[in-house]
Amino acid sequence: MGCFHCFVPINKETSHVYSRKVTSERSKLLSSSSPKAELESVSGPKTRDEAEANPRAHTFTLQELKAATNNFAPECFIGEGGFGPVYKGYLESAKNVVAVKQLNLKGGQGDREFLVEVLMLNLLKHKHLVNLVGYCADGNQRLLVYEYMPLGSLDEHIHDLPPDRKALDWNTRMNIALGIAKGLEYMHKANPPVIYRDLKSSNVLLGENYDAKLSDFGFAKLGPIGDMTHVSTQVVGTYGYCAPEYLMTGQLTIKSDVYSYGVVMLELISGRRALDNTRPQGERSLVEWVKSVLKNRKNFIKLVDPLLQGRCPMGGLKQAVAIAAMCVQTQASARPLIGEIVDALTYMTRTDSSPKLKRSMMIEC
Template sequence: MGCFPCFDSRMGEEEEEELYYGKGGARGGGNGGGALSAAAAAASSSSGVGGGGWEGTSTAAPRVEKISAGARGRGNATVKKELSALKDANGNVISAQTFTFRQLAAATRNFREECFIGEGGFGRVYKGRLDGTGQIVAIKQLNRDGTQGNKEFLVEVLMLSLLHHQNLVNLVGYCADGDQRLLVYEYMPLGSLEDHLHDLPPDKVPLDWNTRMKIAAGAAKGLEYLHDKAQPPVIYRDFKSSNILLGEDFHPKLSDFGLAKLGPVGDKSHVSTRVMGTYGYCAPEYAMTGQLTVKSDVYSFGVVLLELITGRKAIDSTRPHVEQNLVSWARPLFNDRRKLPKMADPGLEGRYPMRGLYQALAVASMCIQSEAASRPLIADVVTALSYLASQKYDPNTTPSSKKAGGGEAGRALSRNDEAGSSGHKSPSSKDSPREQQLPGILNDRERMVAEAKMWGENWREKRRAAATTSSNAQVSLDSPTETG
């Protein structure tokens, strides 16, 4: 990945304005056409534990515009003025629920240590219970010593008040009393993905293969919503395992939108901004030049996908020097098929499908390409990973050897080398989707990604056909991981 320049992990002053508010767009299937979506209305209420995950159908994402320059002010009146300016498509004022500092102090028992559940670059997070409703929430208290507290606070509130998807965390409300800045989210009971991948206690069971692919597909769908549904696109800019929160049944949601930024529009290819983010996850072209595109997020996604597959951290100073940077360690291994099984997380203990491992590594490899233009669109990543997540692996029926190159793994590698393929079954196999011969000019990694995408598309076509031929069949046209 090369050497990156030093950059802050918190919001800094930038050359151009980057705070935004917008107009709520219409939601597909809802009454009232351009009315504010039910998800945004739900965000301003406090009914239901955790705020309730948004499980709606298709969405027409809100149109997002720049906020006024006054957002740079640090006064409480300025913050409240900017938040009160948030309107829907019909001009009606909308906002998340407002809380007093006294209410949130009571919810966290005066921010006691036993309620503390984590800390990020912007502040400490506490678990709380709201009086009256009994709703369980996560309350983030922004660090008042931060130089850009109001700025990050406004971005978070405004973005999450406008953007709603089942793979984005719900904002319940906020507090802007005096110099206090607190954000109230739905509570995600399983913590972050990082909690389940790294530094596990001896009694904690590592995530199994099916759960890892489910999380990867769901997180990719969250990015797809930001990149392809929001107008203009939203660049997340801080995609990492600690920002992927997990709900019941390991349902993933993206959180912490303080660094989110609107993407390029019209004939612009990128937006230029000060480099912000987390070392190890930033795309090289962004880290070196400050030029930001949606492909910058795709790179960061590739790093997280590698974390899911390998169980390694993006940056791990406890490993030998050549292995400390996950991307730098992985790239040479992609060129030798015999070494691919060695990249699997030892915590899986060999319980993973060899073909699925190859395809997941292929997707990760394409996402972390040095050149942004060589990386796939997030929509293609979603298609490939949705298919992989739908192929449930049963370790009891398809055992894989713990030793790379031995047993079933060795036989699979042998077949792959002979066929020059990614390890999938022949086109005549009855239990695999229709497969086609791909152009010989594609290298192995490109071919594996193309195959995974093609299988996913063919699988969806079969689902659609089944839905239209059976009047009683209620078959989702999306993948079974749509809610995970």
């Protein structure tokens, strides 16, 4: 089996390379029949500089990954998502720790999601996107190998904390929010844009310094190009994070990701889940609860996670709530672009006093 080659990060000089490449891959994905054949057909970088700057994603054998995970031993198990179980492994050849994700053959995802994940993570390279080390397609086995993220998912740090785990402080939460936004901005500025489609707290992984990286790109979709305003697709994702217009019509835009981002931002602020059926009827949907609280703007302090114990700057809190509230507007046109969010959060996290947001970013619930 041939290997994928990585491409240089998207910028003005290389966007035409990406655009030409991704147009070709769009047609392949739409007519997917044999992931192995498609993986073999993908050509690599055209120049030595591109090849040297971007190491190839390695093709692993099933035996190599069995050896790395002690035959997928229970003690190596670190979690499970929609794709399947994830194991911590050690690659003797590379002398590094990795995370090995194994497709659940009885699950809801399959060859197409596997192929999309590999394609996307070889076309897109950014410090806030998880790095794909390699993959394995052996018989009916599909495995993905990533850099190991030692602190696990964001979900584990804001929901149902065990007694021995300290709650994230305010500055860490806002830096995580900024990292997520930068990852999305990079994807949205690609040509054509890439829509993540499954942003949620469990898909945000944290490095040693709480550096946030987006993971799980099996549902990612190429966005509209030219005069197109949206792409129409089957509705996938996680209920509670999906934008209302996408749920109702299947019409997908980059603003769909912005809505999901707003939900994650609200989770960081409040410590609440996007959906929580254990709460009273009016509080089960995080977005609807927040909108009801913000009908009286003096009540916004009720949104703060009790685990913060009041330790957050008032100005920063107001800005964070304003950003999140704008992101979860019902009308997609009323939501900001992710680049605006990056600018606002960058300014907010770099200053001790919290400057006011520009008028277009003020709360409108």
